[in-house]
Amino acid sequence: MARGKLIVFEGLDRAGKSTQCASLVSSLQARGHAVRHQRFPDRTTPIGQMINAYLTGASEQEDHVIHLLFSANRWEVASSIKADIEAGVNVVIDRYYYSGCVYSAAKDNPSLSLAWARQPEEGLPRPDVVIFLDISPEAAAQRGGYGAEKYENARMQQRVRELFKSMRELGEEKEDFVTIDGGEEQEKVAAAVEAAVLEAFGRVDQGSLPLRAVKPLQ
Ligand SMILES: Nc1ncnc2c1ncn2[C@@H]1O[C@H](COP(=O)(O)OP(=O)(O)OP(=O)(O)O)[C@@H](O)[C@H]1O
Numbered sequence: 001m002a003r004g005k006l007i008v009f010e011g012l013d014r015a016g017k018s019t020q021c022a023s024l025v026s027s028l029q030a031r032g033h034a035v036r037h038q039r040f041p042d043r044t045t046p047i048g049q050m051i052n053a054y055l056t057g058a059s060e061q062e063d064h065v066i067h068l069l070f071s072a073n074r075w076e077v078a079s080s081i082k083a084d085i086e087a088g089v090n091v092v093i094d095r096y097y098y099s100g101c102v103y104s105a106a107k108d109n110p111s112l113s114l115a116w117a118r119q120p121e122e123g124l125p126r127p128d129v130v131i132f133l134d135i136s137p138e139a140a141a142q143r144g145g146y147g148a149e150k151y152e153n154a155r156m157q158q159r160v161r162e163l164f165k166s167m168r169e170l171g172e173e174k175e176d177f178v179t180i181d182g183g184e185e186q187e188k189v190a191a192a193v194e195a196a197v198l199e200a201f202g203r204v205d206q207g208s209l210p211l212r213a214v215k216p217l218q
């Protein structure tokens, strides 16, 4: 039995991640694949509820503390993600530790660098492919529901976009990213996503590649 694949979607707020995750889950299921759909933050857990209160403005958190809560929210399900992948289930994740690093590093806090932010993520399961849905902050702001949460403002989103670019060029991680224009119409984005994911399936299965862990930066 082939192992499951770990597929991650990343991008700015309103880039279309949830839309494309749902579409990919349906298309993989239609091809007969078992799929788990996960999102971060997972707001259903006690830690996730603290994150939700912060994002919606109901509570305050010190910058390092909220960063570590986002990371803990991933670690609390990391072993179940690994178990599913070993059991042949594909895991599609809406945001992962890349968001964790760039949103924290985008703050006006000099002690929160990208390198500092990445450390608690070392050891998490490393994705087989990361789909980055690229969109300008201006185009994202035109989309439905924008502006309701903590980081949905032009200054933050511009810095996040720049830091995502740095993250996509960092260490071994640059091999994992596929950048797709998220500003195109939904069906065109979905076709590009499906092609990138099927390529990753072929690469992992043909090479019998094991699931890797996120390594420290060299
Ligand atoms: N390719 C697209 N073209 C136009 N509108 C889109 C496209 N993809 C998604 N949308 C719309 O944009 C809005 C945001 O989409 P979606 O919730 O998928 O984004 P997201 O990246 O998951 O957002 P967030 O990170 O803020 O939760 C929704 O109203 C959705 O219907």
Ligand SMILES: Cc1cn([C@H]2C[C@H](O)[C@@H](COP(=O)(O)O)O2)c(=O)[nH]c1=O
Pocket (backbone or CB within 6 Å): 013, 040, 041, 055, 070, 071, 095, 096, 097, 099, 100, 101, 103, 104, 149, 151, 152
């Ligand atoms: C995983 C993660 C997310 N964030 C930020 C990014 C977004 O602004 C919100 C989550 O919004 P969504 O609509 O639920 O995608 O949180 C972060 O700062 N750190 C993280 O680790």
